[in-house]
Each structure stands twice: as structure tokens, then as C-alpha cells.
Amino acid sequence: MPCKSNDELKELVNEARKITKSGRVADYIPALGKANPNDLSIALNFPDGRCFSAGDIEKKFSLQSISKVITLALVLMDRGKEYVFERVGMEPTGDPFNSIAKLESMAPSKPLNPMINAGALAVTHMIKGESIEDRFQRLLQFVRELSGNDGIQFNQEIARSEYDTAHLNRALCYFLKQHHIIEEDVDELIDLYTKQCAIEMSCLDLARIGIVFALDGKDPQTGNQIMPAKIARICKTFMVTCGMYNASGEFAIKIGIPAKSGVAGGIMGSVPGKFGIGIFGPALDDKGNSIAGIKLLELLSKNYNLSMF
Incomplete structure (x- = not known):
């Protein structure tokens, strides 16, 4: 069923677009700095197949940190929650997403949760496969299954740009390697992680992934249970507690749904049992x-x- 343009959503997009000038694109990753800060789009995907959209829906963007939720789901299926959470914690942090501070002060020195960069790198390390390419293809295939779009790829320019500037993430990896949270070559892990973050899609694809999480892992179009319900629920809980960086508490109070953002400007939302949301707006706030x-x-x-609260 095609995604229909919606007048109510158009009005909301026009209203929200007024504040794009107050944000700025993520130019610390050179390839992301090329985005048009005025772009804005939204799609809503419902269990009965209806989809409504407005704005610049043809624009594609890289998942960035939204990929952390999807990778966590895959790794929980690969390894089980006991294995994963022995190595990564479950607690929110008030620190920036790329901070190393808590790693230095915690004992044992494991990342506080899978949504900060240190935790996400540890989770990506756990993807099963015989090689970097094999592991990435497994993740990419999982993204395609969730979105119902076999054409999804990763943006090589963005992946290369992130790889070349990933100095802080390399530092996090070396710290994690010192404490045996990760065991592989750091540059190989960074290669895998930057490709993961550079997986590219539209807000329509993202809303389709959002509905699968909203329905506890079930694809409403095919009827397939893509992930176990308990894993979808774990992921949604992290989206509520840690999904919007260190603005997650305020987001829970003001909006009150599981959501995950990325620095390319994407936001995936999952309204439990009701619908999935995909948003793209590359102008970012200070969080x-x-x-x-x-x-x-x-x-x-x-x-x-x-709000679910």
C-alpha cells in the first residue's frame, strides 16, 4: 500500500520547520555536513498497512545511532541477554553519548548501556560472523527484513568520512579492549561500526521498522515474528531510558514514547501497539x-x- 500524503501532517511539518534555523547539521562528520538543514519529513506506519507522510520524504539519510537499537536486537538474538548484559550495562547516563568518563570511574569498566557509543561498539563487536563483511551483511539483511525494503544499502562516502574521523571511538575501543570487553582488531571493529552507522534509508523505511518494534517484533505486512517479543520490549525500554541521548528524561515527560535518534537527523518512534514513526530533519539541537x-x-x-505514561 503506498504512503499517502496527509494534510494534517503537512501542517505539523510546516510548523516545526520554522525552528530548523535554530539547529545545525553534524558537520564534525564531514559527509553529514553537506545536509540541507531545512529538510524535514515524517511518515507514520500503521498495523493495517496504512501509511501517511509529509515533507521531503524522498530524502535518504544514514541511520547513525538509530542503528544501535537494531544491532542490539540482532545481537540479543545471536547471544542471549545474559551474555550481552554481562558486557554492557542497562543504566542511563547523564553524560554525552561519546563520553569516556564513566568507563574510567566504573568497576567493572563496562559501558553503562548499549545506546552510548562505548556500549554500541561493544554490541557491534558481538555480531556473529566469519568476517567483517559477513557480519555487516547479516546486519544489513536484518535491516532489510525489518523495513521490508531489499534495496537498502549503506552510504560509502559517509562510512569513509566517519572511519577517517573516528578518533574518539577508537579511543573508546582501546579502553574496552584493555578491559576485555572487546577482543578484536580495533580498526576492523571501527570499519564494521561506521558501515553500520552509514546504512541509509528514507523516513518511510524507518516508520516501517518502527511499527515492527511497536508490535513487539511482528511484521504486520507479512505476519512474520522477526524478533522475539521479549527482545523487542528490551529494545523499546532502552529507547525510553536512553534513546534520545542525555535528553531522554525530558523527552519521556514531554512526548512519552520509545524513540531513538541519530546525528544525521533521523528519529525512529514506536507507539506501543499502535504505529511506527520515521522522521528526518538534519538540523540538530545541542544534545x-x-x-x-x-x-x-x-x-x-x-x-x-x-504518551504511554
């Missing part, structure tokens, strides 16, 4: 979240009483 995307979700939550 690294899409400034107009957050505004869009505030308007949606206020108009349709979305």
Missing part, C-alpha cells in the same frame, strides 16, 4: 537530536495524546 523532529513529535503527542 544531538533533530531540533524540528523533536518539535514534530511534541506536536503529534499533544494533538493525539501519544
Whole structure:
């Protein structure tokens, strides 16, 4: 079923677009700095196959940190929660997503949760496979299954740009390697991780992934249980507690749904049992979240009483 343009969503996009000038694109990754800060789009995907959208829906963007949720789901299926959470914690952190501070002060020195960079690198390390390419292809195939789009690829320019500038992530990896959280070659892990972050899609694809999480791992189009319900619920819990970087508490109060953002400007939302949300708006606030995307979700939550709390 095609995604229909929606006048109500158009009004919300037009309203939210007014604040894009208050944000800035993530130019610390050179390839992301090329984005148009005025772009904004949204798609809503419902269990009965209906999809509504507005804005620049043809624009593609890289998942960045949104990929952390998807990789966590795959690794929980690969390894089981006991294995994963022996190596990565479950607690929110008030520190920036790329901070090394808690690793230095915690004992044992494991990342606090899978949504900060240190935790995400540890989770990516756990993807099963015989080689970097094999592991990446397994993840990419999982993304394609979740989105129902076999054409999804990764953006090589963005992956290379991130790989070349990943100095802090390399530092996190070496710290994790010192404490035996990761055991592989650091540059190989960074290669895998930057390709993971550079997986590219539209807000329509992202909304389709959002509905699978909203329905506890079930694809409403095919009826397939893509992931066990308990794993989808774990992922949604992390989305609530840690999904919006260190603005997650405020987001839970103002909007109140599981969501995950990325510094390319994407936001995936999952309204439990109801619908999936895909948003793209590359102008970011000072926490690294899409400034107009957050505004869009505030308007949606206020108009349709979305909060699960």
C-alpha cells in the first residue's frame, strides 16, 4: 500500500520547520555536513498497512545511532541477554553519548548501556560472523527484513568520512579492549561500526521498522515474528531510558514514547501497539537530536495524546 500524503501532517511539518534555523547539521562528520538543514519529513506506519507522510520524504539519510537499537536486537538474538548484559550495562547516563568518563570511574569498566557509543561498539563487536563483511551483511539483511525494503544499502562516502574521523571511538575501543570487553582488531571493529552507522534509508523505511518494534517484533505486512517479543520490549525500554541521548528524561515527560535518534537527523518512534514513526530533519539541537523532529513529535503527542505514561 503506498504512503499517502496527509494534510494534517503537512501542517505539523510546516510548523516545526520554522525552528530548523535554530539547529545545525553534524558537520564534525564531514559527509553529514553537506545536509540541507531545512529538510524535514515524517511518515507514520500503521498495523493495517496504512501509511501517511509529509515533507521531503524522498530524502535518504544514514541511520547513525538509530542503528544501535537494531544491532542490539540482532545481537540479543545471536547471544542471549545474559551474555550481552554481562558486557554492557542497562543504566542511563547523564553524560554525552561519546563520553569516556564513566568507563574510567566504573568497576567493572563496562559501558553503562548499549545506546552510548562505548556500549554500541561493544554490541557491534558481538555480531556473529566469519568476517567483517559477513557480519555487516547479516546486519544489513536484518535491516532489510525489518523495513521490508531489499534495496537498502549503506552510504560509502559517509562510512569513509566517519572511519577517517573516528578518533574518539577508537579511543573508546582501546579502553574496552584493555578491559576485555572487546577482543578484536580495533580498526576492523571501527570499519564494521561506521558501515553500520552509514546504512541509509528514507523516513518511510524507518516508520516501517518502527511499527515492527511497536508490535513487539511482528511484521504486520507479512505476519512474520522477526524478533522475539521479549527482545523487542528490551529494545523499546532502552529507547525510553536512553534513546534520545542525555535528553531522554525530558523527552519521556514531554512526548512519552520509545524513540531513538541519530546525528544525521533521523528519529525512529514506536507507539506501543499502535504505529511506527520515521522522521528526518538534519538540523540538530545541542544534545544531538533533530531540533524540528523533536518539535514534530511534541506536536503529534499533544494533538493525539501519544504518551504511554
